[in-house]
Amino acid sequence: MMDTGYNYAYLDEQTKRMIRRAILKAVAIPGYQVPFAGREMPLPYGWGTGGIQVTAAVIGPNDTLKVIDQGADDTTNAVSIRRFFARTAAVATTEKTTEATVIQTRHRIPETPLGEGQMLIYQVPIPEPLRWMEPRETETRKMHALQEYGVMHVKLYEDIAHYGRIATSYNYPVLVNGRYVMAPSPIPKFDNPKMDRMPALQLFGAGREKRIYAIPPYTRVESLDFDDHPFEVQTWDGACALCGATDSYLDEVVTDDAGGRMFVCSDSDYCGDRRAAGHTGDQGATAADYVRVTEAGQ
Amino acid sequence: MTPIIQVQNLSKSFTLHTQGGVTIPVFSNLSVDVAAGQCVALHGPSGCGKSTLMRTLYANYKPTNGRVVVLHDGAPVDMVSATPRTVLDVRRRTLGYVSQFLRVIPRVPTLDIVAEPLRTWGVGADEARHVAAGLLTRLRIPERLWALAPATFSGGEQQRVNIARGFCAPYPALLLDEPTASLDYANRETVLTLIEEAKARGAAIVGIFHDAPARERVCDNLFEIEAFRSAA
Amino acid sequence: MSMSSNPMLSVQGLTHWYGARLGCRDVSFDLWPGEVLGIVGESGSGKSTLLSCLSCANRPSGGQVLYRDRSGAMVDVHALSEPRQRLLMRTDWGVVHQNPRDGLRMGVSAGANIGERLMAVGARHYGDIRIGAQDWLGRVEIADDRTDDLPRTFSGGMQQRLQIARTLVTHPRLVFMDEPTGGLDVSVQARLLDLLRGLVADLGLSVIIVTHDLAVARLLAHRLMVMKDGTVIESGLTDQVLDDPHHPYTQLLVSSVLQV
Numbered sequence: 125m126m127d128t129g130y131n132y133a134y135l136d137e138q139t140k141r142m143i144r145r146a147i148l149k150a151v152a153i154p155g156y157q158v159p160f161a162g163r164e165m166p167l168p169y170g171w172g173t174g175g176i177q178v179t180a181a182v183i184g185p186n187d188t189l190k191v192i193d194q195g196a197d198d199t200t201n202a203v204s205i206r207r208f209f210a211r212t213a214a215v216a217t218t219e220k221t222t223e224a225t226v227i228q229t230r231h232r233i234p235e236t237p238l239g240e241g242q243m244l245i246y247q248v249p250i251p252e253p254l255r256w257m258e259p260r261e262t263e264t265r266k267m268h269a270l271q272e273y274g275v276m277h278v279k280l281y282e283d284i285a286h287y288g289r290i291a292t293s294y295n296y297p298v299l300v301n302g303r304y305v306m307a308p309s310p311i312p313k314f315d316n317p318k319m320d321r322m323p324a325l326q327l328f329g330a331g332r333e334k335r336i337y338a339i340p341p342y343t344r345v346e347s348l349d350f351d352d353h354p355f356e357v358q359t360w361d362g363a364c365a366l367c368g369a370t371d372s373y374l375d376e377v378v379t380d381d382a383g384g385r386m387f388v389c390s391d392s393d394y395c396g397d398r399r400a401a402g403h404t405g406d407q408g409a410t411a412a413d414y415v416r417v418t419e420a421g422q
Numbered sequence: 423m424t425p426i427i428q429v430q431n432l433s434k435s436f437t438l439h440t441q442g443g444v445t446i447p448v449f450s451n452l453s454v455d456v457a458a459g460q461c462v463a464l465h466g467p468s469g470c471g472k473s474t475l476m477r478t479l480y481a482n483y484k485p486t487n488g489r490v491v492v493l494h495d496g497a498p499v500d501m502v503s504a505t506p507r508t509v510l511d512v513r514r515r516t517l518g519y520v521s522q523f524l525r526v527i528p529r530v531p532t533l534d535i536v537a538e539p540l541r542t543w544g545v546g547a548d549e550a551r552h553v554a555a556g557l558l559t560r561l562r563i564p565e566r567l568w569a570l571a572p573a574t575f576s577g578g579e580q581q582r583v584n585i586a587r588g589f590c591a592p593y594p595a596l597l598l599d600e601p602t603a604s605l606d607y608a609n610r611e612t613v614l615t616l617i618e619e620a621k622a623r624g625a626a627i628v629g630i631f632h633d634a635p636a637r638e639r640v641c642d643n644l645f646e647i648e649a650f651r652s653a654a
Numbered sequence: 655m656s657m658s659s660n661p662m663l664s665v666q667g668l669t670h671w672y673g674a675r676l677g678c679r680d681v682s683f684d685l686w687p688g689e690v691l692g693i694v695g696e697s698g699s700g701k702s703t704l705l706s707c708l709s710c711a712n713r714p715s716g717g718q719v720l721y722r723d724r725s726g727a728m729v730d731v732h733a734l735s736e737p738r739q740r741l742l743m744r745t746d747w748g749v750v751h752q753n754p755r756d757g758l759r760m761g762v763s764a765g766a767n768i769g770e771r772l773m774a775v776g777a778r779h780y781g782d783i784r785i786g787a788q789d790w791l792g793r794v795e796i797a798d799d800r801t802d803d804l805p806r807t808f809s810g811g812m813q814q815r816l817q818i819a820r821t822l823v824t825h826p827r828l829v830f831m832d833e834p835t836g837g838l839d840v841s842v843q844a845r846l847l848d849l850l851r852g853l854v855a856d857l858g859l860s861v862i863i864v865t866h867d868l869a870v871a872r873l874l875a876h877r878l879m880v881m882k883d884g885t886v887i888e889s890g891l892t893d894q895v896l897d898d899p900h901h902p903y904t905q906l907l908v909s910s911v912l913q914v
Contacts, residue, residue, distance in 0.1 A: 257759070270737045272744075274774025278759075278766045281773065284780050285763055285802045350780040439902030440909050481891060483898040506877045506891045507686050527873065529848050 133180040133213040139163055143181035143336070147327060150338035155300030156268070157251050162334040172205060172230060173331025175247035179228050182243065182327070183209065188216045190224035195232040195373065195390035202230075221393050231294075233315040235372045235394040238324035240341060246309045248330040251337065253297045253307040273305050276348055284353055293358065299346045300339055314357045314373045319345040364389045365405040367398035424493055425455035426595045426626035427479065432488030434471070434478055435652065447652035448474050452488070454645050458594070461617065461627040463641035466648045472630045473522075475647060476597050479628065480519050481509045492517055492595060514542050519597045520588035524572060524580040532575075532583055533558070533568040539591040550590075557586040560612050578604045589616050596620060598629040602636045614640055660722050662687050662828060662860050663708075668717035670707050676884040677703035681717070683879065683889070687827070690854055690861040692875030692892060694868060694907070700884040701864045702832060708862060709749055709830040710739050721746075721828070744774060748821035752833040754813035757821065758805050764791065764816055765801040771824045790819040794849060811842035815849065822853060831863040835870055847873050868911050872896055880904050 131137065139161075146160040165173040183189065189209050193202040197219040205228060206217050218224050221236040230247045238244060254264045257275045267273070276297050283291040296313040300306045308319060309328060319326060319339060326339040339345060347355040363370045365386040372394055374387040388405075389395035433450035437443060448471040456462050464472040477483040479490050481501040490501040494516045501509055513519070518539070527535070536554035541547065558568060561582040567575070572583050581604050588596065598617070602610045610633075617640045620627060631637035637644075661684035670677035678700035685691055693701045706712040708719055713732055720728040723746070731739065743749070751757040758767055768787040769777070777783050788798055794815035796808075805813050814834065821829065834850070835843040851874060854861055865871055871878055872892055879889040880901065888901040899905045 257762075266736075266740070270740055272740070272774060274770050274772075277773040277778070278762055278770050281766050281769055281780060281783065282763060285765060285784070350783075351778045352781050436898075437900075439905050477897070482893050484890070484894055484900065507689060509891055510876055527848070527851075529845070 130212050133183055133209065134166075135163060135177065135180045140181040143177055146336045147178065147181065147338060150327070150336050151325070151340050153304070154339055154343050155298075155304030155306040155337060157335040157337045160334055160336050162331050165331065166208075167204075169332035170249065171201065172228075172247040174329030174333075174336075175228050175230070175245050175331075176205060176208070176329075177331060178245050178327050178329035178336060179209065179226060180213070182245075183213050183215060183226055185214060187213075187225045188218050188223055189213075190218050190221060190227045190393075191229075192227070192232060192234065192391075192393075193230045195234075195375070196392045198392065219393050220397075221391075231310045231312075232373070232390060233311055233318045235369075235389070235391040236397075237318070238322060240323045242324040244322075244324050244326045246311075246326065246328045248307070248309040248328045248335075249332070251307055251328065251330040251333050251335040253305050268304060271303070276305050277350070280348060280350065280353075284350070290349065290353055290355075296355075297348050299348060301343050302346075305348070306337060306339075312358060312373055313347065313355075316345070316347045316355070317357065321345070360387060362387055363406060364395060364398075367395045367403045368405045369395065369398055369403070423457060424498075425457045426493045427454075427456040427628065428489075428491040428498075429454045429479065430489045430491065432475075432478065432485050432490065433652065434474060434483065434485045449647055449650040450652035452647070452650040456595070456626040456628055458624040458626050459621050460643070461621055461629060461641045462643050462645050463637050464628065464630050465637075465644040465646050470647045470651065472647060473599055476519075476599055476628065476630060480513070480517065480597055514539075516593060517595045517597065518588050518591065518593035520585055520599060520601055522581075522599050522603065524584040527571075529571055531569045532563070532572050535572065536583060536586045536590055539587060543591050554586065554590055557590060558583070560616075561586055561609060562612075578606070578609075581605065582609060585613055585616070589620065592620075592623060593625060595626045596628070598627065600630055600632060602631065602633050610636065660726065660728065661685055662689075662722050663862075664718075664720040664722075664728065665708065666718045666720070668704065668707055668714050668719065670703050670712060670714045670716075672703075676700070678707070678881070678884045681879075681886055683886075685828075685860055685862065687860055688858045689877065690859075690863065690875045692871035692878045693862065693864045693881060694866065694871050694878055695881035696866060696907070698883075699881040701866075701881050703884075704881070705830055705832055705862065705864045709747070710743065711749075724827075744771065745824060746827050748824075748826035748829040750814075750818055750821050750829060750831040750834050752836045754805070754810070754817040757817040758813060760805050763802045763804060764796065764808070767805065767816060767820050768823050771820065775824060786823065790823050791816075793853070794819045795845070809842075811838050811846060814838065814846060818846075818850070818853070822857065822859075825857060826859070828860045828862070831861060833865055833867075834863070835865075835867070843870075850874060868896060868908065880907065 143160055146158045150158045162177060165176055167173060191202045191206040193199040209215055210217055221234040226243045228245045252264055254267055254275060258264050280290050294312045295307055295310045296316055298306050298308055298316060308316060321342050321344060323341050325341055328337045349355040360374050364374055366388050369389055372389045372391055375390045376385055376387055378385050430453050432452045435445055435447040437445045464475060466472055474483060478485050485502055491498045492501055492512055494512045499508060499512055533551055533554050536558060537550035540550035540553055563579060563582055572580055585601055601613050614636055617627060629641060663685040666682050668681040669679050681704055693704060695701045707714040710731055719731045721731050722728050765784060765787040768790050769783040772783050772786060788801055791801060796812055796815055805816055808816060835846055847870060863874060875892045878892045878895045879886045882903045888895055888904045895904060896908055899908050
C-alpha cells in the first residue's frame with residue numbers, strides 16, 4: 125500500500141500534532157489567526173502549502189477527499205494535490221461534493237450546501253485582513269486584540285467614495301462570531317453568505333504566512349458593510365450555458381477570437397449534476413461542446 | 423460698602439538680568455481703595471509708574487509683594503496670589519482693561535473683536551454684535567470698517583476699537599490707560615460720557631489721564647504715585 | 655471656563671531620564687477644563703520629552719500623571735493597561751503632531767481620514783459619516799471638493815489642518831500639540847493659529863501645546879511654563895510671563911524675539 129517512503133499523509137506525527145493543536149486553538153477562537161510552524165512542502169509558497177498542511181493533519185484512511193481549484197476538479201493544481209494525498213494518505217478521492225468528507229479548495233465554496241461531518245479547508249494567500257492598511261505585524265495583532273477595526277470600514281468607505289459602491293468583489297472581509305474580523309481568502313463575495321452558520325467545519329491554512337484559522341459549525345459570519353450600502357452578492361443577467369443554473373457563480377469563457385463568450389458554472393461538480401439530471405443551458409450547448417471549445421483554446 | 427478694588431502694601435521693582443542684573447525700583451508699600459461708582463486717577467510725572475501700577479492691578483505684572491484684592495462674585499480675590507484660571511475669570515467678568523495699544527489678532531473682524539467680552543459673558547452672537555455695533559457707532563467708526571480686521575486702521579481708530587471693546591460688557595471694575603489719547607474733541611467727549619455712564623451704574627474705575635480737563639471731569643480723586651516711590 | 659473642583663489633569667513630579675541624560679525633572683502642574691497650557695523653551699529644554707511623558711508616548715522614569723475621566727475618577731494614566739491607554743488616546747485624548755504625516759493615513763482620502771475615528775467608534779452609515787467629514791473639512795477651511803483626494807496632494811498647511819480635523823472629530827477633552835505650526839509659511843501659520851483659537855474656544859478643549867515660538871504661545875495659551883535644561887524655570891499667566899519675565903533665562907528668551 126504505502127511504498128512512498130513517507131509517513132502517513134507526508135508529514136511526521138509530531139508535526140501533525142502541532143498543527144492539530146493550532147487547529148484546536150483556532151476552533152476555540154473563531155476567526156483568530158493562530159501561528160503555526162509551517163513545514164517545507166513539496167510545492168512552493170503560493171500553491172496551497174497551507175491548505176495541504178491542514179488537510180494532512182486532519183485526514184485519515186476513512187476519509188474521502190475532494191480538491192477543487194476555482195471550483196473545478198480538473199485543473200492542474202487540483203489534480204496534483206488530489207494525487208498527492210491519494211499516494212501519501214491512501215484516501216479515496218471524489219469529484220462529488222456530497223460524497224466528500226474533506227474538501228480542500230482554492231478560492232471557491234462549492235455550490236452544493238455542505239453538511240455536518242464535512243470539512244472545508246481553504247487555501248489562504250494573505251490571512252491578515254488589516255495588512256493592506258497596516259504593514260506591521262506587531263500593530264495588527266494589537267488591533268485584533270483591542271478590536272480596533274475602524275480601518276476595515278475605511279476601506280469600504282473609500283470604495284464607495286471612488287466607485288459609488290463597495291467595489292471589493294473577492295476576499296471580502298467578514299466579522300466572525302461578532303468578534304474577529306477575518307479574511308475569508310479570495311473567494312468571490314458571492315460565496316460569503318455560504319460561510320454564515322455553515323453546518324460543516326471550515327478551516328483556513330496560510331502556508332507562507334504560517335497562520336491557521338477556523339470557523340466552527342453554525343458560527344455567525346457577517347460581511348462588513350454600511351447601513352446605507354448593505355452587502356450584496358454578484359448577479360448575472362443570464363444562466364449557465366451548459367446546465368441553465370441561475371443560482372451558481374458563473375465563469376466567463378472566451379470561445380473564439382471574435383469576442384464570442386459564454387458563461388458556465390464555476391463549480392464543475394454542481395454543473396455536472398444538473399446536466400445529469402437533465403437540465404440544459406438555454407444556448408443548447410452540451411457538455412461535449414464545452415469540452416470541444418476548451419480543447420480548441422489550448 | 424467694601425471697595426471693589428483694594429490695593430494693600432504693593433511693591434514693584436524690575437530686575438533686568440540681561441542688563442547686568444540692574445534693579446529698577448518703581449514703588450513700594452502702595453495702598454489705595456476704589457469704591458463702586460468712584461473714578462480714581464493715577465497721577466504723577468512721566469515714568470513714575472502709573473502704567474506699571476495699572477498693569478500690576480491687572481496681574482499683567484507680578485509685584486514683589488503686597489495684595490490686589492478685587493471683589494469678584496461678591497468674594498475677595500487677591501490677584502497676586504490667585505491661580506491663573508482665577509485671574510482669567512476675574513478679567514473676564516469683573517475687571518476690564520483698556521490699554522494704550524490694541525493687540526491685533528489677524529483675520530478677526532472689528533465687530534467680533536469688540537463683541538468678544540460679551541460673548542464670554544454668555545451673550546448670544548447676534549445680541550453681542552448689536553451692542554458692539556452701538557458702541558462703534560457712538561465712537562464714529564464707519565460701518566464699512568466693521569467687517570475688517572483692524573490691523574490697517576489708524577492709531578486713533580485702533581484706540582477707539584479698543585475702547586469700544588473695553589466698554590462692551592458692563593464690568594464692575596475698569597482700568598483705563600490713557601483712554602482719550604489720540605482722539606479728537608468729539609470722540610473724547612464720547613469716551614468721557616461712556617466713563618460717566620459706567621460710574622453711574624456702579625463701576626469702580628482706575629484711570630490714567632494726561633489730559634487735565636478730561637481727568638477733572640470724570641475723576642473723583644487723584645492718587646499720587648510719587649508718594650510711594652521706592653528708595654533706589 | 656468651568657470652575658469645577660477637580661483638575662482635568664494633575665501632574666506630580668514628572669521626571670524622565672534617557673539613561674544618564676536628563677529629559678525633564680520634577681514637573682508638576684494642574685490643568686483645568688478649557689485651559690490652554692503652553693510649554694516653551696529652546697531645543698533641548700525638555701519640552702518634547704515632557705509632552706511625550708504626558709501623552710503616554712513615553713513611560714516616565716518618575717512621577718505621576720493623573721487624568722480625570724468622564725466618570726470623575728482620577729486615573730493614573732501610566733498605570734493603565736495598554737488597551738485602556740489606547741482607548742483613551744482614541745476617544746478622550748488627541749494628539750496633533752508636528753509633522754502631519756505622523757498623524758494622517760497618507761494613502762487614504764481626506765474624508766476617510768476624518769471618518770476613520772467615527773467608524774472606529776461604531777458609525778455605520780456612509781452618508782452620515784461623509785457629511786460629518788465634510789462638516790469638519792469646512793471647519794478647518796478645506797474645500798468640499800477635496801474630500802476624496804489623498805493627503806499627499808495637499809500642501810503642508812492643508813495636511814496640518816486635516817490632521818487637526820481628524821483629531822478633533824470625536825471631541826476629545828484633552829489635546830496635545832507639538833509645534834503644530836512648525837515648518838509652515840507665516841501666513842499659513844496665522845490662519846492655522848486663528849483656526850485653533852476658534853476651535854479651542856468653541857469646543858471648550860483643554861490643550862497642552864509645546865512650542866518654541868513665543869508669538870504662538872501668546873496667541874493660544876492661557877498659561878505658560880518656560881523650560882530650560884529639563885526643568886520648569888518660570889510659570890504663570892501667559893501675558894505675565896511674557897510681559898514681566900522674572901527668571902534671567904525667560905528675560906533672555908523674550909528679549910531675543912525679533913520685532914517685525
